[in-house]
Structure formats: C-alpha cells, structure tokens
Amino acid sequence: MSAILQILFDALSLGSLYALGALGIALIFGVMRLVNFAHGDVIAFSIFALLWPSTDAVAVIFAGNLPWFLLVPFVLVMGAGLSVLAEITVFRRFRKASPATMMIASFALGFVIRYFLLMLFSSRPKSISLLPALSQPVEILGARIPLLQVITIAVTVAILFGLTSFLKRTRFGLEMRAAAENFTMARVLGVRANRVIMGAFALSGALAAAIGLILGSQTGTADIQMGANVMLMAFIATVIGGLGSLPGAVIAGFLLGAASVVMQVTLPIDARPFRDAFVYGAVILVLIFRPQGLLAARGTKERV
C-alpha cells in the first residue's frame, strides 16, 4: 500500500513538472504559433537570478536568502520579466515570419541565455540550499513522502485552478482564449495583439520560474542545463496533447510523468537504464494513432 502511494506521489509530482512546462509552451504557441525552445533556459535563468555571478562551486547568494514569501515572487518576476523581454526584443520582430523561422529564433535566444549564464557562472553546477524546509519527509498513510512532492502537487493544482478561472472569468483571459483560436478575428474585434502576446509570455515565464523553484529545491543545485530535460518532456507533452490545447498539454504532461515513473518501477532491472526509450516509444505509438494529439486544438485552420 505504502509502495503504491509512493509511486502515485512520484508520478504526480513528476507529472506536475511536465504539466507546468507544457502549459508554458502551449500558452505561447496558442497566441503566436511559436514553439519556444528557449523555455528551458528561462527555467535556469530564474534560479541563477538568485545568485551573484561567480565561478565557485558553492553559490554566492544574492536574493536566495530572502524569506520564502519574498523569494518566490522574486523568482516568478524574474522568469516573467525575462520572457517579456524576449518577446519585445526578439519575437516581436518575427510576428509575421513562418513558424519555422520563429522556432529557430527561439533556439538562438536559448543559446544566448545559456551562454550568458555560462559566462557569469561557469558550467559547473552549484550547490544551493533553496527552501531547505521542504526536504523534510511527511508521513501519509504509512508512506514517507518528501514534503516537496506534496507541495509541488498542491501548487500545481492551485496554478491549474487559478489559470483556469483567470482564462474563464476575466476579460483578459477571454481575450487570450479568443486570440488563441483566431488571432486576426480577435484583433478585428479590438483585442490588442501586443497586450495578449505579452500577457502570454509573462504567464509562460512565471510558469518556467515555478519549475525552476521546484527543481532547485529538489536537487539542491543550480545548473545551466537544469531546464533542458523538462523542456524536452514538456514539448513532447504539448505535441501529444494537441499543440495549442491547454487542457491537452496538462493531461499529456501528467501522463508522461506517470509513464516515466511506472516504467521506472515495472521494467526489468536490465531495461531500466533505457526507460526514456520506452517512454518515447509510447509517445510514438500515441502519435501514430492520434497524429493531431489527444485533444486537437481549434484555430489551426486558415486565418481571416
């Protein structure tokens, strides 16, 4: 029983990370058909924003000693800020470009962010102690679950509810949903393109920062590569979920997390090092039967 509970929490917390990542990618894809491959580097950037530039193995803390209720908003603002800056300086110039051009621009931006961090901090992972109180285990029905996992899941659920009601109940949310479905028509109805796109980038950046916080607390290190794996899985989740579909991205993120964890414990010992190959194999199978993704997004048709 406690073993199953353990697996369940592992699956949900890993799935939460993928779901948050996929949501960040899907939000931007929805409004501007851009697959933002710089997303993973925004994750890393928002954690490094807590440190002073140094090449030492032990991080020199800048804002990292703030109490959590200041630290969390600080990191979120850093992520959102970088993301909005990227929109204004880079992506705005590519609005009318083809999706392929925008995608390459996002790769380039990702490299710029990564090498900027490399220059300031070197490639060596740094040990940090971010929100150390969260590494305590808690006992739930006989299973010892790291508090961080419980918080990760709870925060993700809260973010999902918050984002849903934002999209459903506010004017800005409505404009964003309309723009994601048919951008030109939304503009013809007076919806400001720049506002909607900047809002999507800000939300996406804040989501990336939330992932950074979770990863940083979990591993106790800041690494310029830390966002890469989540970014890859999150991108796959958005494709499986149906590019541009927010619920699809979230569901697929959780499914991927669950598949990874379940394969980790059920595959024969010899096959476990190849777990990711099995996960990607399952992804290929899904796409063979549903090439449009689990929930195909609307608005992929021709624009006005």
Added chain:
Amino acid sequence: MSLLKLADVTIRYGRLTAVRSVSLSLAEGEILFITGPNGAGKSSLLRAIAGVTPPAGGRIDFADHDVTGRAPEDIARLGLSMVPEGRDVFGSLTIEENLLVGTGMHAGERGWRARAASALEEVYATFPILKDRRNAQAGLLSGGQQQMLVIGRALMTNPRLIAIDEPSLGLAPNITDQVYERLIALRRQRALTLLIVEQSSTRAMMVGGRMILMRGGQVMMDGDASAMGQSEAMQDAYFGYGEH
C-alpha cells in the same frame, strides 16, 4: 460628410494585384453593396478597410482619421467592425463569450461584464435564438445562427460602420431573408452605416441603396442598386462582355 473614404487604394499579394486604384466614399447612415464575380477584389478591399491586409498604395480615411496601414484593433476602436467571409466564430467559446470578446475595448477590467450586460440584452432582443443558446459552444451552431452570432458580435463593439463579407454565403434563402431583415432593422434603429459584399446583385436590388460593381480589382459601375440591376450595361460589366 463621408464616414469612410478610399483614395486610389491598391492591394497586392506578392506579385498579384487584387485591387487596382479603387476610390470610393461612404456617407454616414448609407448602405453600400459591393458586388462582382469571384476574384473581383471585394473581400480584399474589405480586409484592407479593416486593417487586416494593409494596402500597397492609396489612402483610407475612417471617421476623420487616416487609418491606412493601421492595426485592426485601432480601426475597431474608431468604430469599424468587420464581419469576415466564412463567419469565423470562436468555436470553442460559448455564444455569450463570443459576444463579449469585442466589448473589452470599451471597458476596464473591473465590472466589464456588468457594463457589457446592457449591450448583451440588446443583441439578445434582436436575436432571441442566441439568448436561448447562450451557454452553448459556438462551433455547434448552424450556419444561420453563426451568421446572427457574428453580426451580434460586431454590434457589441458599438460600431458606426459594419462591413460584412457575404452574409448569405452557405445559407438557405429564407435564412438569408431573416439575416437581412435584422440588418435593415438595425440600421434604422442605430443609424448604422452598412457596407455589404455580395457576389450577386439580386439582394442589393431587393434591399435598395447604393451598389458598386467590381471586376478584376476595379470599380466598373457605381450607382443606385435597383436602377443598375436591370440594365444591360450591368450584365456586360459583370461578365465582361463587350471587351473581347
């Protein structure tokens, strides 16, 4: 005093010229039909007016502002609402949400729903079917209902001019009758200016008003719809007889 004025407007897609140096003006409260065969440049002209496709040359004035090359959302704020061909409802949004999209620009974030409520009631009074199904997904509506929805959605922005591209496209004739009945009633109630693109001139002749005939990206004729419809010159202009 003209509400909308086009001077030498030219529209190109790459090397293809869709509209060649078109000039026209539309007075406040007027109803203007733009007719002509496929590929005449009617839709392109409408999209240029709404700011969707910026013209390659010429100048467009709306409500005393030079709107040439301005963004669609800016032109919408001046009171021009375009209803594109094929209707373009937001299929995943409910009917009420579709209607509310265009109200954002006149209201702040706080209490915008309350402020939009009276406009909503007005549209529901004109199109009761929309009220009955207000929480249904717009993608599930029939073609005629979608047409009413997009006209209602345009009205929600409280426009001075509505430019509609082929309101009769894909609709049964009796449904088209209903759509036009509402449009004409609305025009009377709100002193709306209407710019309607239709492929055939029949509807223009029935409704009356001014009519422009376009072919090959140019204005061939401009005059009173009912007088023009009967003339042989009109037939020639439409089909291009007499040029070969």
